[in-house]
Amino acid sequence: MSVTRKRLLALLLASVALGASPSWAEVSIAPPASVGVSSTGLEALNKTFHGLVDEGRLAGVATLLARHGKVVHFDAYGVQDVNTKAPLHRDTIFRIASMTKPVTGVAMMILYEEGKWKLDDPVAKYVPEFANLKVKGPDGTLVAQDHPMTMRELMSHTAGFDVSAGYAPDVTNRDEPLQAMIDKLGKLPLATQPGTDWRYGPSVNIQGHIIEKLSGQPLDQFFEQRIFNPLKMADTGFSVPAAELPRVTSVHTYDAQKKLIATPSVNDPSVKPAFLSGSGGLLSTTEDYWRFSQMLLNGGELDGTRILKPETIKLMRQNVLKDGVLVDLYGPSQQGIGFGMDVAVVLDPAKATTPQGKDSFYWGGAFGTWFWIDPTNDLVFIGMIQNLNGSVPGRDTPEVRSISYPLVYDALTDVK
Template sequence: MLGAMGLGASAALPAWAKIAVQPAASAGFTAAGIADLNAKMHALVDQQKLAGVVTLLARKGKVVNLDAYGRQDASAPAPMTTDSIFRIASMTKPVVGVAMMQLWEQGRWKLDDPVAKHIPEFAGLKVKTDAGLADQARPMTMAQLMSHTAGFGVSSVYEKDNLRETDLQGMVDKLAKLPLVSQPGTDWAYGPCVDLQGYVVQKLSGKSLDRYLQDHIFTPLKMPDTQFWVDPSKTARVVRMHTYDPAGKIVAADFPIRTSPPRFLSGGGGLVSTAPDYYRFCQALLQGGELEGARILKPDTVKLMRKSVLQQGVGVDLYGPVQKGLGFGMDFAVHERPAESGLPHGQDSYWWGGAFGTWFWIDPTHDIVFVGMIQNLDGSIPGRGTPAVRDISPAAVYAALAERKT
């Protein structure tokens, strides 16, 4: 592996230690509203619906709430802390999207490039249809790879193929032997697209994905606790995975954490992080790609990432019907039409979440960043026991705004 060892340690003071929480009123929130947000999160722990939770809320670059409540492990006394480490699963995707857009800024690839220009193994992939295999109507493009519309199926389609068995090249080799599930551009399907983006990052940069992210995102943004594994010196801060007993109460589950570099570097879901680390990533995007003098993207590139590239009639349908009012840009869902969505987030807000329940959003209309961290198996799937924190938290946050834009 190219330069993988030693990325987990950092001599810098952890980002969380530098965060000074400001009065709610200094950023246009009511103190009572922030207290209500915390009370709602704490109640879920007290009701044994969550083992613990960390939330961070910022506006206008001011952190007005950084709250840790409960325990890292429902079966042990260690308290949840603001620097507890979580498996962030698909919240890895926006990070890899930023890496891709850095290379786009350098002219290494274009949105309308055929994917086969950068992954030649995919040249001539057939499309599975009811009538048999068909040619692609138009070659899949890089913009489609960035938006889950390249024609690959959802992750469950590939369970028996074990795409992550070896390394990123092994995944490409396996997919090159399989037909696409849909014509490129015609369907939004949540599958291997961002793992493939990680492969492209490695190929175009000449660095392993872990090394590239460390050099170009984590180090510049001072994110010392974000990587594809946990340094052994930090394991006491790792949050245990949880699930539910037959009575619906939270219990610890077995789910090991990596303490050495994995062979398969999953751009689709492999990172661990903390709420303060991920906040710094989000705040940099909210500020047009720059934080504390470190620029990771140009302002216009960030705007492009949160502009939907879906074709007319294609919608985001992660866990059921198409979510009204949403588009999808470069590895982010985008709040395009608030009147249709019924969501409280501002126009052009963008977000995603992780399979184990972690979540965040960035709201450029109201200058807000929110990051939430929990750790449950099936934590993002409705009806599997995890409380609807992704609905509860924005309702409380926007109710706490003293003045809200329409």
């Protein structure tokens, strides 16, 4: 039984003894008005997301809003599986997919603070297999890199590697270690000249390999010792204990009639993969990811535990893309958005057509999980669903990210 599960069991027993409803998370909920949040606005947030479940468009959804360091909203609604009807709880475990990337970014910045690497270092200094990579030109000819790809470019998806779908066969394999991916990439040309194009590919998995080399530890051990344990993220990792499997939500999709169905699990979440994906391998809970995000908003510290320096956090959310290089996740290229160290950054809210404050930074996961951190309005929002292609616009999954933005900012009584 995990630390968190023991804690929850103790809370449950205590609440039963007192004749109260069980508390499914240790986090306390502050009065919304105390931090400039409207209770009416939070009711609208709940009504909207509960409606998506009641209409059969989502199996379940968990949402959390914190402002000025206080959680004012933490809701879990629906089921973990449409077949079993197991209810979704605040401590439900989700596959957070690419929300793993900011965690890897923090791990990299821990090593950055220790002087293990610099932004303008060539990647080949740490991955010698990439020293002589050629670039595939438009006509198929191979040319030299016009400059060695840098760590800054690796951290911002502009090192020249192709999108993940551009590699056939896939360069990653759950049953092989990170070194096997490096060996494969070391024999393939780059898709673009470094620094010239933003492509969402293997860059963060490469960072995972670099973390292992620079720290001398497997990636999961580094994450646990340097991030998860200090932040009390007891339910976050590359696998879950077998006893905790009932807490893991199923992945859902839609049949031909657009009815929700649970899909067979792609992988057994109780089995730790050989390939520790810093790009997308973690499972976590809403509360755990809030603790991680709140640390970032606080300038690298939470509950007296410091993970990074404030200036390092500012560096992480500073745009490092060259002029004319645009973030282009699902197309078309996103105006007003930049990219820092494994996080996207809102540079111009008007151009980005978002109510989020300037300098907000964020990312999401393939199964629909999403989060953002807004230092201008001093808030964190975490959202969790679990659908195949759950973050791809234009599919059957409701576009929960864009739905949540106006609801959150309409709930603020002093929005900036």
